[in-house]
Amino acid sequence: MSVSPVKTPEVMSYEGSGYKKDFWEGKGRDYEDRVERIAIRRLIPPTGKRLLELGAGFGRLTDLYEGYEQVIVLDYSHSLLQDAQARLGKNDRYVYVAANLYQLPIADGVCDAATLIRVIHHISDVPSVLKQIRSALTPNAVFVLEYANKRNFKAILRYLLRRQRWNPFNREPVEFVKLNFDFHPAFMAEALNGTGFTTQRRLAVSYFRLGVLKRLIPTSVLVTLDKWLQPTGGMAAYAPSIFTKNLAEGSSPAGNFDGPLFKCPACGATDLAHQEDRLTCEVCEAQWAICDGIYDFREPLK
């Protein structure tokens, strides 16, 4: 049987990008990294069975999930996953998966936590990705989602001074550069609610992400101020970055941790025969490569 490729929305490719070197290393973003870590620690349960780190990149934040028995490190970029593997090592605690968020190869109800940090701004069809994530989670699993907030103070000021055309108060996502979106908190709340999540907590993060402040004020001071301000996000979310803690709705308490971990992204079957260099779907016969310890579900083998 041949496998017809499923059309998904366009993916922002980081393949071969210098995301680690060009964006983080020595680039004056210690403040952002530190406040994001504080926010995640506040929202994610410290221990659990299996955490799904979606759009993990080079594994910048993966050390935060040490309390989980297993972490699925998933990203579309094979080269960033290789960086993550070099950082975290090849062992059973980490499962490296190259896959598209629009077509997740994770079996239903097999993870009790998930994170999506600095990723959803590349997603044009938010509900379809949130549905995929919800399916991979057990009821009551915690899903920590970060999104770029279009209704932030800087955008509001620029709009009032007529230096920006789009309206930060309008609910629709704004694509300010191709495949880069900012979202209104009301839009994201509705999208989460409509895809089987209940938002429990919201933090306003990174208020001081301004070059001039970062140059003039010591990072530790900005981090402390940010830490104090984060909880105000529940009432007033005007920071550039919003972190949310969401519970997967559903009644069955049991997780499915001992069954198959993957499903075929082409047909959804979980009957995947494991050979050394590939997984073969026993239902649609699609084959998915395993290369240097990375499962590759982006395109079936020809």
Ligand SMILES: C[S@@+](CC[C@H](N)C(=O)[O-])C[C@H]1O[C@@H](n2cnc3c(N)ncnc32)[C@H](O)[C@@H]1O
């Ligand atoms: C800005 S980086 C963030 C990486 C990491 N979460 C962090 O905070 O350091 C965005 C990541 O999302 C991944 N990504 C974007 N679209 C994706 C998609 N459709 N499926 C899977 N990964 C995707 C990119 O490959 C990239 O690694």
